[in-house]
Amino acid sequence: MSSFLARHRWWITRTLVLPLHIAVFASVAFFLVRLVPGDPVMARIDASGGFTQEDYDRAAEQMGLAGSVWSQFGRFWSQLVTGNLGTSPVTGRPVWEEVMSRLPSTVELVTLGLLGCVALALVLAAITVSTRSPRLHAVLRGYGKLAGSVPDFAVAILGLVLFFVVLQVIPAPLGRVDPRMTLPDVTGFPLLDSVITGDWAVFAAITARYALPLAVLVLVHTPSLWRQLSLGLSEQVTASPTLFKVASGATRTSIHLSVLRRASASSVVMLGAMFGGLIGGVVVIEQLFGFGGVAQFAIGSVEQLDFVGLQGFLVVIAGLCLLVFFLVDLVNMILDPRRRPGVRVDG
């Protein structure tokens, strides 16, 4: 039993820390939202004809702001442990439902974009490692520098002007599908749902509308991933483990996989960071193309002073990001056992 624990300590401890991190974050989100200057309740109630203490209390109750900060904090936590994020006073629906009705579409877009980034980064890294043409390297480096330093939504606008206004080859940026179509709803992931229900008209419509935003995401965000990957590759390609593999007569595929495995640790970390950045950052692209995403709920909550909605949203997003970071750590510890805690490395 104890040897089992010793061998598996690396992922068990990491797993146990995850809820702790989420808890810290939930508390931070709670207090961040309450740092707002002034009295949000006063901003909400109509004080022109005067108001009584009861009016004030009722408004505070509605906004989830009744009682002292600490009693609110207690209420927030006692709900949170049962998985309840509270009910939004603005929409009257549970915050969990509000967030979850929007989150899958954002996650789908980001995931597809990141998959594209990984594919392109692998291709580019393979080209840079296997060719020697200085001209080609210069062109690729130029792309890396230029694309890595340009905001994605500005590129998306250039794309819109070119493909929508001038060439007229893509549909108007007014949503995921034609306004006359209805999206099937099985899992909440639009593209996946269209495949599950076999609704190929919707699938084609979504694909046509995803093409430009995805191309932009991939083009703009690949360089940061590619940079990490080629750094790792150029280090590992001539490292002694590779030479040993070559000398011992391993197959080419096995050598390539081994190099990739040793070189990919920092790229995996980068991929996790990119996911975190894009979950929030993609909102600009979503707004540009008329996709309703999860961050639009946050913007709406801020505008409506919906504290319950806002803190719930922050908890879910931070939880999701922490979960991704957790997976990143696990993947890295699987790829490279030297990264596990308590493992001693010589040299």
Add this chain to the structure above:
Amino acid sequence: MTEVLAAVPTAPAPAPAPATPARPSTRWRVWLPALPFALLALLTVVARLVVPFDPETVVAPANLEPGGAHLFGTDATGMDVFSRTVAATQVNLVMAVLVTIMATAIGLALGLVLGMNEAAGGVRGLLGRGMNRFTDLTDAVPPLIVGVVVVGLFGPSIVSLSVALALILMPNQVRLTRAEVLKVRGDAYVDAARMAGLSPWQVMVRHVLPNSARPAIENSSNIFGVSIIVSASLGFLGVGLNPPTPEWGVMISTGMSDVMLGGWWTTLFPALALCVAVASAALLTGVITRLTRSPGH
């Protein structure tokens, strides 16, 4: 632009010109990528003086196509797009400068304090390590979301926007400085300074700080570029400065409805300006890195 980008890294230092001394030509090559940024900085100072029209008032019929007196056309309210795009450099770049200075200054200070105290025993070390874990955790909230929340709740102004952005971008600077402090802390000259009787404060400020500031300072032009992007994104999302203040993000978002009707110019030009500004900050990063890494530094 692509030519400049591609040409710089491929150019090896000794050019085939043995007659001329190598020094001035290499120096010229090193400084060249900083030129776009210098021009932008100059434009920031004189922007309001050189624009042909008042950027905040209606000066012509609405939706004029680019050309003639209105180089970039006019927007849906009849304001001159060229004047607004140029005048916006002031708002966007001044904000980026404020953000960069704040984020770097606070990042340096915090990184220094964290790095110096982390290994200490007792409450001090505990606090240091706790803060350190916390900086790592801040990664879990996407920067743009924090921006939306802070600006949305504290109200849009150049100050609140800058503070929000500085807070968002600071953890990176803290991390960079801290890592360097941990390296420098054990160096012989720090021990020597301590033994010479300098107070811990003096050791920290006079000896550790100058030797651990480099990564954060190199990264500051990066921060500059990111803060331009994030501030424009916030403007685009409608939590930035109020129109008619010329700001690229707001200009882009108000212009998007024109794009549907074929009026591409109100959106395209601020978007291009944004790209140019961010790209020139990226070029500057290259120059700074090269200068700080060059021998003799």
